[in-house]
Amino acid sequence: MTVSLIGVYGASGFGKEVMPLVRMQYPQFSNDSFVFIDDGQAGTLLNGYPVLGYAEFLDRLNTDKAVTIAIANSQIREKLAIRLTQDGIQHLNIRANNTVILDEVDIGEGSLFCSFTCLTSNIKIGKFFHANIYSYVAHDCVIGDYVTFAPSVKCNGNVHIEDHAYIGTGAVIKQGTPDKPLVIGKGAVVGMGAVVTKSVPAGATVIGNPARILEKK
Numbered sequence: 323m324t325v326s327l328i329g330v331y332g333a334s335g336f337g338k339e340v341m342p343l344v345r346m347q348y349p350q351f352s353n354d355s356f357v358f359i360d361d362g363q364a365g366t367l368l369n370g371y372p373v374l375g376y377a378e379f380l381d382r383l384n385t386d387k388a389v390t391i392a393i394a395n396s397q398i399r400e401k402l403a404i405r406l407t408q409d410g411i412q413h414l415n416i417r418a419n420n421t422v423i424l425d426e427v428d429i430g431e432g433s434l435f436c437s438f439t440c441l442t443s444n445i446k447i448g449k450f451f452h453a454n455i456y457s458y459v460a461h462d463c464v465i466g467d468y469v470t471f472a473p474s475v476k477c478n479g480n481v482h483i484e485d486h487a488y489i490g491t492g493a494v495i496k497q498g499t500p501d502k503p504l505v506i507g508k509g510a511v512v513g514m515g516a517v518v519t520k521s522v523p524a525g526a527t528v529i530g531n532p533a534r535i536l537e538k539k
């Protein structure tokens with residue numbers, strides 16, 4: 323890869339976890355090739371790396387720059403991804419060195435797979451997907467754009483997850499069938515530890531075991 327400056331966008335909790343993965347993926351780069359980008363914390367140091375504001379990152383003289391967006395909020399991720407593309411910055415695909423990916427897996431740009439994540443076979447995933455530690459996606463799943471898996475999400479086979487859905491820590495999603503996949507609708511939120519046994523409508527939040535819709539008060 324012809325890149326001379328690598329940015330981890332988001333100098334917060336998740337960014338701190340992602341920076342070491344990025345460094346491990348590009349061992350040939352010197353330490354000063356890595357920076358955080360953060361619009362709220364520019365001018366500080368985080369774990370020894372400088373935190374640049376976005377304008378400052380763009381102003382750096384390096385010609386080839388690439389970024390991973392390490393921010394769990396998918397709406398922010400989309401906003402930043404569009405801006406980075408407009409500014410001609412490359413999007414990185416980050417894989418922890420123990421991520422397992424089996425056969426016929428198609429993954430869009432800007433993805434981020436943390437340690438101990440697994441994708442089995444025949445899976446399609448859209449852009450800017452995040453799989454936090456210990457998550458898996460099983461066979462024949464179809465995942466949209468800007469989907470976020472918190473740690474330890476267990477997504478079984480034949481599940482379709484639409485754009486911007488957020489799946490909380492430790493959630494378990496029951497498998498669907500080829501003719502009737504279990505569908506998590508656009509922008510839905512699955513609460514931590516939920517056991518999802520049936521499809522979730524777009525925009526709904528579900529919690530519990532078996533997962534039920536949390537009615538807004």
Ligand code: UDP
Nearest residue numbers: 332333334335336337360361362393394398
């Ligand atoms: N942030 C940013 N630009 C934006 C929105 C957010 O730089 O347009 C930064 C924000 O300042 C914060 C980080 O992204 O430092 C998000 O951190 P948070 O703890 O909310 O999320 P997490 O690390 O858990 O994904």
